Amino acid sequence: MKKISALTLGLCLAIAVCAQDKKDEGYKFTDVKRLPTTNVKSQDRAGTCWSWSTISFLESEIMRMGKDSVSLAPLYVVWNTYHGKAEKYVRMHGKLNFGQGGACTDVTWSIKNYGIVPLEIYKGLNYGEDVHAHGELDAILKGYIDAVITNPNKKLSTAWLKGYDAVLDTYLGEKPEEFTWKGKEYTPETFASDACNLDMNDYISLTSFTHHPFYTQFPVEVPDNWLSDLSYNLPMDEMMEVMDYAVDNGFGIAWASDVSEKGFKAGYAVVPDVDFKEMSDAEIAKWTKMPKAQQDAELFKKPGKEKVITQELRQKEFNNWQTTDDHGMHILGKAVDQIGNKYFIVKNSWGEYGPYKGYLYVSYPFVAYKTTSILLHKDALPKNIKKKLGL
Numbered sequence: 001m002k003k004i005s006a007l008t009l010g011l012c013l014a015i016a017v018c019a020q021d022k023k024d025e026g027y028k029f030t031d032v033k034r035l036p037t038t039n040v041k042s043q044d045r046a047g048t049c050w051s052w053s054t055i056s057f058l059e060s061e062i063m064r065m066g067k068d069s070v071s072l073a074p075l076y077v078v079w080n081t082y083h084g085k086a087e088k089y090v091r092m093h094g095k096l097n098f099g100q101g102g103a104c105t106d107v108t109w110s111i112k113n114y115g116i117v118p119l120e121i122y123k124g125l126n127y128g129e130d131v132h133a134h135g136e137l138d139a140i141l142k143g144y145i146d147a148v149i150t151n152p153n154k155k156l157s158t159a160w161l162k163g164y165d166a167v168l169d170t171y172l173g174e175k176p177e178e179f180t181w182k183g184k185e186y187t188p189e190t191f192a193s194d195a196c197n198l199d200m201n202d203y204i205s206l207t208s209f210t211h212h213p214f215y216t217q218f219p220v221e222v223p224d225n226w227l228s229d230l231s232y233n234l235p236m237d238e239m240m241e242v243m244d245y246a247v248d249n250g251f252g253i254a255w256a257s258d259v260s261e262k263g264f265k266a267g268y269a270v271v272p273d274v275d276f277k278e279m280s281d282a283e284i285a286k287w288t289k290m291p292k293a294q295q296d297a298e299l300f301k302k303p304g305k306e307k308v309i310t311q312e313l314r315q316k317e318f319n320n321w322q323t324t325d326d327h328g329m330h331i332l333g334k335a336v337d338q339i340g341n342k343y344f345i346v347k348n349s350w351g352e353y354g355p356y357k358g359y360l361y362v363s364y365p366f367v368a369y370k371t372t373s374i375l376l377h378k379d380a381l382p383k384n385i386k387k388k389l390g391l
Contacts, residue, residue, distance in 0.1 A: 025301055025302045026301070026302055027267070027268050027302065027303055027337055027338075027361070028337060028338045029268075029335045029336070029337055029343065029361050030335060030336055030337075030338075031333060031334075031335045031345065032333070032334045032335055032336060033247060033248065033333050033334045034332065034333035034345055035060055035064070035247070035250060035251075035252050035332040035333055036060060036063045036064075036069075037056060037059065037060045037063075037252070037330070037332050037347055038056065038059045038060070038069060038070075038071050039071075040347060040348070040349075040351065040352050040357065040358030040359070041056070041071070041349060041351070042131070042132075042349060042350055042351035043074075043132060043349045043350070044131035044132035044133060044351075045131065045132060045133040045134070045135065046078075046100060046132040046133060046134040047099070047100030047101055047134065047138075048074060048075075048078050048100060048102070048132070048134070049327050049328045049329070049349050050101065050102040050103055050104060050106060050107070050224070050256070050328040051074040051075075051077045051078055051081075051102065051106070051107055052074045052328075052349035053104070053254055053255070053328035053329050053330045053347075053348075053349055054104045054106075054107035054108075054254045054328060054330075054375065055072045055073075055074045055077065055107060056330040056347055056349070057104075057252050057253065057254040057330045057375070058072065058107070058111075058196075058198060059071060059072055060252045060330070060332060061198070061252065061377065062196050062197065062198065064250060064251070064252075065197045066197075067195065067196060067197050068182075068195075070118055070195070070196065071118065071119040071120070072116050072117070072118060072119060072196075073116065073117050073118060073119045073121065073122040073123070073124070074119075074124070075122060075123065075124020075125075075132070075172055075173075076110075076114075076116060076117050076122045076124070076175060076188070077106070077107050077110040077111070077116070078124065078172065079124070079168050079172050079175055080110040080113070080114045080175075081102055081106045081109075081110055082141060082168055083161075083164075083165060083168065084109070084110075084227075085098060085226055086098075086141070086145050086161065086164050087161065088226060088227075089145055089149070090145065090148055090149055090156070090160075093149055094145075094146065094149040096226055097223035097224060097226055098141075098142055098145060098226075099138060099142070100134055100138050101223070101224040101325075102224050102226075103222075103224050103225050103226075103227070103229065103256065103325070103328075103373070104205065104254040104256055104328060104373065104374075104375035105205055105225075105227060105229035105375065106226075106227065107254075108200040108203050108375070109200075109227055109229070111192055111198060111200050112200040112201075114175075114188055114189075115187065115188025115189035115190070115191060115192040115193075116188055116191060116192045116196065116198070117175075117176060117179060117186075117188050117191060118179075118181055118191070121176055121179045121181065122173060122175065122176060123173070124172045124173060125173075126169075126170065126171055126172055126173040127170070127171045137167075137171045137172075140167060141164070141167060141168075144163070144164055144167065145164065148160045148164075175188070176188070179191075181195065202377055202378055202379070203375055203376065203377055203378070204232060204375070204376070204378050204391070205229065205230070205231040205232065205373050205374065205375050206231055206232050206233075206234055206239055206242060206373065206374050206375075206376070207220050207231040207232070207233055207234070207239070207371075207372065207373040207374075208233065208234050208235060208236045208238075208239040208311070208314065208371070209233060209314070209315055209318060210311060210312075210315045211315070211319075212233050213233065214233050214234060214235055215232070215233065215234070215388050215389060216232075216233055217230035217231060217232055217233065218230060218231065218233060219231070220325075220372060220373055222324065222325040222372060223325070224325050225325075231373050232389050234385065234389075235311065236309070236310075236311045236314055236368055237311075238385055238388075239368075239371070239374070240364065240367070240368055241382065241385070242374075242376075242380070242381055242382065242385060243331070243344070243367065243374065244334075245380070245381070245382045246376055246377075246380035246381075247331065247332075247333060247334050247344070248334075249380065251376055251377055251379070251380035252330060252331060252332045252376070253330070253331040253332075253374050253375070253376045253380075254328065254329075254330060254331075254374065254375035254376070255328065255329050255330065255331045255344075255346065255367075255371065255374055256325055256327070256328050256371070256372045256373045256374065256375075257326065257327060257328075257329065257367070257370045257371050257372060258322075258323045258324050258325070258326045258327075258370040258372065259326045259327040259370075260324070260326055261366070261370060262300075263300070263366060264366075265300060265360075266353065266354035266355065266360070267354045267355040267356050267360050267361065268343070268360055268361045268362070268363075269346075269360060269361075269362040269363060269366045270300070270303075270306060270341075270363045270365070270366055271306050271307040271309070271363065271365045271366050271369055272299040272300065272304060272305070272306060272307070273304075273305050273306055273307035273308070303337045303338060303339045303341055304339075306341065306363055306365040306366075307365055307369070308365075309365050309368040309369045313369070314368070314369060317369070317370075318372075323369075323370055323372065324372075325372045325373075328349075329346045329347065329348050329349070330346065330347040330348075331344045331345070331346055331347075331362075331374075332345055332346070332347055333345030335361055337361075341363060341364075342363070342364045343361040343362055343363050343364065344361070344362050344364070344367055345359060345360075345361060346359065346360050346361070346362050347359055348360060378391055
């Protein structure tokens with residue numbers, strides 16, 4: 001065996017150190033608290049995240065309340081909301097957003113009025129596909145309903161809604177009026193109350209914007225809030241306090257957010273901040289000469305300083321349409337990264353994608369910045385905030 005020279009040994013050590021530095025880069029998360037949930041599922045090629053995420057949240061609620069774990073049917077909710085949206089669209093002479101999108105409160109509205117069924121009873125796949133793909137269905141429903149509101153007979157018929165519902169039945173399947181689950185007979189209404197212990201009156205929506213008074217309710221002005229459901233308006237810091245308190249005390253959260261930001265990645269979401277005042281002249285010159293793609297790569301390479309989010313910044317982004325109601329997800333835990341930054345653990349509905357198999361870690365600044373609304377059990381609120389809201 002040949003002897004290793006001092007120079008060779010030095011090179012080997014240098015390479016090892018560089019390799020270790022490279023290995024140490026990236027985001028490393030340590031879970032602080034993680035609440036029980038059902039398995040990750042996929043909305044596939046359908047814009048129904050609002051239903052999948054809120055259903056996931058309610059599945060965890062069922063477990064929290066001591067009932068048997070069950071996967072519920074998001075497409076049963078979708079059938080009901082498409083029906084309700086059509087009725088309102090016609091009453092509003094077409095002056096209403098119509099499409100696949102929706103809100104967390106669509107799910108509570110649907111269950112309150114129509115109950116719920118298990119996923120095994122109603123899959124919503126009745127059109128020759130193995131995955132959810134609603135492009136054709138959405139186009140047909142929109143074309144149908146737009147034909148109705150042109151009112152060609154100068155008077156609406158009594159048949160239009162039946163015909164519309166027949167399209168839903170054909171694509172998604174007829175809704176069950178009764179079914180058997182674990183050897184017991186249920187209707188959708190009795191399944192919601194008896195098997196799931198769900199009372200939709202126990203759930204409230206919260207938001208945080210300054211164009212309405214705090215501690216009052218208002219309908220968040222986003223296109224998918226077709227029901228004009230009300231949300232309680234809290235200061236941003238108190239909204240974050242509620243979310244922190246909820247998870248600490250075993251309550252999950254249905255979360256509506258804007259995910260079109262560059263900081264929303266596969267596996268994590270952050271709002272990086274570069275403090276140019278802290279850079280030396282050489283560093284800032286190097287930074288400003290970087291191509292934009294390289295700057296982005298540097299910003300998201302590893303944890304660092306994040307932007308300080310204020311109530312004013314939240315509002316500015318909403319006013320400028322930079323914060324929109326893009327996506328619904330399910331918050332079910334808390335974590336920290338290797339430098340101590342805090343994150344919420346989030347369950348998505350895009351299947352087991354990414355490094356964490358369908359889960360991601362979303363920083364507190366990102367949540368404060370881009371949350372449009374949240375839905376949670378009213379008992380998840382701290383007593384002082386409950387009092388302020390009159391609950």
